[in-house]
Amino acid sequence: MSRYYLGIDIGGTAVKLGLVRSNGEITNSGTYSVNFDHYKTPIIDTVLKSLESFIHENTIDLSTIKGIGVSATGQIDVHNGIVAGTAGHINNWVGTPLKDILQETYHLPVLVENDANCAVIGEHWLGDAANYSNVVMLTIGTGVGGGIIINNHLLSGQMGIAGELGHFPLNAHGKPCYCGNIGCYEQYASTTALVADVKETLNNDPHINLEKINGKYIFTQLQKGNPTISVIVEQWIDNIARGIVGLIHIFNPEAIIIGGGVSQQEELFISPLREKILELTMPCFKKNLIITKASLGNNAGLCGAVYPFIKNNS
Ligand SMILES: [Zn+2]
Incomplete structure (x- = not known):
């Protein structure tokens, strides 16, 4: 029942x-x-x-x-x-x-x-990640969230707060982060960071209403072939890729799962990201590695939250 x-x-x-x-x-x-x-x-x-x-x-x-x-x-x-x-x-x-x-x-x-x-628990239970024992998931949105499954167990750390992937330093001399550190990954890899970069670049363009710039606007412009936006997005993808390459070298996962609204952009985001990651990853770590978007969308959190009860009852 x-x-x-x-x-x-x-x-x-x-x-x-x-x-x-x-x-x-x-x-x-x-x-x-x-x-x-x-x-x-x-x-x-x-x-x-x-x-x-x-x-x-x-x-x-x-x-x-x-x-x-x-x-x-x-x-x-x-x-x-x-x-x-x-x-x-x-x-x-x-x-x-x-x-x-x-x-x-x-x-x-x-x-x-x-x-x-x-x-990541939800994706590992019901999504494409179910087929793998070692999974690193990054959720790219306002910030960058992370979850790591190693040998089918969530990496929790002593208090259960491990996997805070948004706040490892990518650039020691970089942007200040609201967590108090300098150059955190989130400051380069979040959608917020992308939007801020685009706004900064287009700041002096009188034809553009900066208020209207968001993820949707950026990807629509990218689709249209806007060269300024293309350069910024390429740099953003490069930043995201470099962080993920570090994680691949540390955890040797079979699957990298990308979540967040932007992960729906297969052609303009996931595909070039995958390419960049594979270009920078050491050969042995690329073996059997898949890089793909999350499959459960917004429901992963709800499912992952209740899963420990279900696991204990089965
Ligand atoms: Zn930070």
């Missing part, structure tokens, strides 16, 4: 809630903004309110739920289910005892894990 779990995927802009069956099927889901007032309302308050609506609207019988899995942005102390830290840009979030609050509210077992780690 199928069991049901409640998945909660808390990102920097929205929380996604979903009812997940033990085969990974999401039967109901809903998305609610968490930054509508720039986090003046603590995220946890929004999450609790959203859960109430979600449960009510979908007439969910809590007695049928076997557990709550939380995928959460930030550095998560997985042993205690607490937000231990962030890279420094979300107010009223660090210190939130997610596990205790949800357990006290719903009287169900609760597991909390970092969102990028949940994404």
Whole structure:
């Protein structure tokens, strides 16, 4: 018989809630903004309110739920289910005892894990990465998230916060990062970094409304063959590739999985990225290596969050 779990995927802009069956099927889901007032309302308050609506609207019988899995942005102390830290840009979030609050509210077992780690767990359970034992996933978006699976186990580190791939230094003399360091990978490899570079370059062009520049605009221009944008994107892909090559040399994975909205651009992004990575990777490390986009899209976090319950029941 199928069991049901409640998945909660808390990102920097929205929380996604979903009812997940033990085969990974999401039967109901809903998305609610968490930054509508720039986090003046603590995220946890929004999450609790959203859960109430979600449960009510979908007439969910809590007695049928076997557990709550939380995928959460930030550095998560997985042993205690607490937000231990962030890279420094979300107010009223660090210190939130997610596990205790949800357990006290719903009287169900609760597991909390970092969102990028949940994404790689989800992909390794249900996506293309299921065929591989050693997987490195990078989520490229506002920032860069990471999750690493070695010999079919998530690399967790002592507190469960390992795999913070956005904050290894790519350039010791480079851009300052809001985490406090200089030259972090995220400052070069995120979509935010790409958008900032394009805006800086086009700053003096009176025909361009800088407000309109986002990932979609950039890829539309790229499609049209805009030479200025092409140069910037090429440099961005080069930066992303160099970081990934380092990870390949450290972890010797079979699969590199790229997530985030931009990963949908096979021809303009994944394909040239793959080419660049293979050009820079040492020959032995290229053996049986695949570089591909994530297959679950936005659902990976919800599925990855509840997976530990399912694994323990099987
Ligand atoms: Zn940083």
